[in-house]
Amino acid sequence: MPLGYAAPLAEAVDHLAELGYDGVELQVRDSGAHHADDLVRTVEAAGMKILGVGTGPVAAHDRLTLTDPSPDVRRHALFRLLGAARLAGVLGVPVTLGQTRGTFLPGLEDMQRLWAERAVQHLAEEATLHGSRLLLEPQSRANTSLWHTPDEARALIDTLDSPAGLVLDTHHLDAEGIDATEAVAQHASVTGCVQLAAPGTRGPLTVGDPRLPSLLRALHTGGFTGWLTLEHTQNGDSHQAAARSWAALDDAAATLT
Template identity: 80%
Template sequence: MTPRLPWPLAYTVSGDDCAAPMPLGYAAPLAEAVRHLAEFGYDGVEVQVRETGARDAEALTRTVEAAGLRVLGIGTGPVAAQDQLTLTDPSPDVRRHALFRLLGAARLAGELGVPVTLGQTRGTFLPGLADMQRGWAERAVEQLAEEASAHGSRLLLEPQSRANTSLWHTPDETRAVIESLGAPAGLVLDTHHLDAEGVDTMRAIADHAAVTGCLQLAAPVTRGPLTVGDPRLPSLLKALHAGGFTGWLTLEHTQDGDSPRAAARSWTALTDAAAVLA
């Protein structure tokens, strides 16, 4: 585990099934990315997948563990970002395909023994269809949570800004959803989306740390790599510690055209801030 940090530290990477590297993750093939991240001192990775399923768990594990890292979570952003598949699309075939992909990711996560996360793939509303689309999303998320639980995983639902989705923008809204599910579920909190929705990050952590499985980090305003000396970081780490957070931290931000430098910069900023916990 990273020195002085009481939680595993991960970086966003793209699975080999992605059409291109995700813009908020390390811009290199998976094997290269994990090798570099291990050299920087990261503990693991959060792998964004497009269509990878349980059958691919062994190969994914082998690639990541060969670098001395571990998979900490499975993300599903490319399902929407690269293939435009969402749970609220007006087309039944598109919705079925989106759910099929997400269920596959949940089974993969179960094989790996890690959570699966859901963000923008829940989609956006069209005029006059909001009530119907909300129902589609709620039923699909219930099914996804049950599938994850049945395979030894757990769904983590991410509050995202209205620029990404029409559903569940704040931690309070999203927690109400997970508490209504018939299977265990939790939250992903992302500092960028909290800022975009005007939600105070420290308050969100204080209120929801116990049900949060992952905190995703980026610099304010730019959504770029973290900066050494950012006064927010020590306060954020203290809030996590005080709230009893037991999940992992993920760097999910733009790469500024240079993933090695971005990853090294964020690692240094966060581990420097962690001195406050000593």
């Protein structure tokens, strides 16, 4: 994953633990519940926790989406996502959905929206059935045709029969012209994860970023109980990128005490 730590899992968690991180969000491509024991052993050996299961590679690597015109592709995409939900359930963590919902084609928009809504309902039910919870990520229109803002995503999850929440990503919020601190303040109670990156570059965070203290304060005030993910480019050195972002967050947190 270009926005994730570029190393085998065992090496990545060792390095991240040394830097002070508490846990990891796993991005899965084709993993199910039968992989849970191996993942837990690897991550816990470093003193870390698995905090969430992401599904970005389903679309990013294999071009599988819930709105593809091909029924076989849509079924395959949902099959992968349901497997991730079952894995998340065994791990006892939420499962997130981002760009795998796909993009619209001219003349098919209404049908594609219906396909996506039905699939998300199915995914949310599967997650709940197996002890997980679906988190839907608002993403910019450069990535998907559906649910670009926190309000749009929240309107959808409010229609679901199963409990669900949000992932808020500062990069996508910036791309849609939405102030991240205001979004967090408004939606902290239903947000399970906040994904962070430097504004503009989508690179590692920098010490002194004026947004970070206000963002952390809004999370605290809003009763946020989820996790923060550093989802950004690695600049060719994941360890250095993770260290930079950790230092920036640590510095921002210090201003609140």
